[in-house]
Amino acid sequence: MNKTANFQLTQWEKTDRIMMEDFNRDNAAIDAALKSNADKAAALQTALAGAGNCSIETKSYTGTGKNGKSNPTRITFSKKPKAVLICGYGYFLPLTDKCGAHAQAIYSSDRLYIEPDLVYSWSGSTLQFYSDRDFWAQGNVKDYVYQVIAFY
Incomplete structure (x- = not known):
């Protein structure tokens, strides 16, 4: 057998x-x-x-050409994400809910830069961030559309 x-x-x-x-x-x-x-x-x-399951939300914003603490970039999400990526016009900014109050953006205007002192904060589900250096470092080039991906 x-x-x-x-x-x-x-x-x-x-x-x-x-x-x-x-x-x-x-x-x-x-x-x-x-x-x-x-x-x-x-x-x-x-x-x-x-x-849990990962979900994403996509958004965009148009740059105003302004920067600094009195002109932060604000993005409101449906809820507070675990991580956010902002991309556009030679700009890349990754953020997570585990970062401190400062983040590093990578961008290029005439050459490659790293912005070490991008300041950001959350108010509920609204992210705001700014750079005192310039609007390039803040990801806020006038009339340019930036793409945002939020991960939950």
Whole structure:
């Protein structure tokens, strides 16, 4: 009598005597394997439900050409994101909810710069940020549209 490779289930040949014990053993093995898979699937489902799902929100804003503490850039989201990316006109700004009050923007006007003192804060679901250097560093070039991706 032959056996399957994975679960050692009975595979009869024409000359084998078919026995009830063989069927019972095979059914018990199949039942145990199905139960194990069902338990693993349920555990994964529970873990996934506890992890939450990532969602995104996209927005855009148009630069005003202004900068500084009295002219911050403001973006309001549907809720406070875990992370935000702002891109456009040679500008890249990543922010997370774990950063301090300062962030680093990478941008280029006539050459590549890093703005080490971009100041940002949250008021509910509204992000505001500014740079005292210039409107390039603040990501606020006049009439340019910046793309924003928020991750929840």
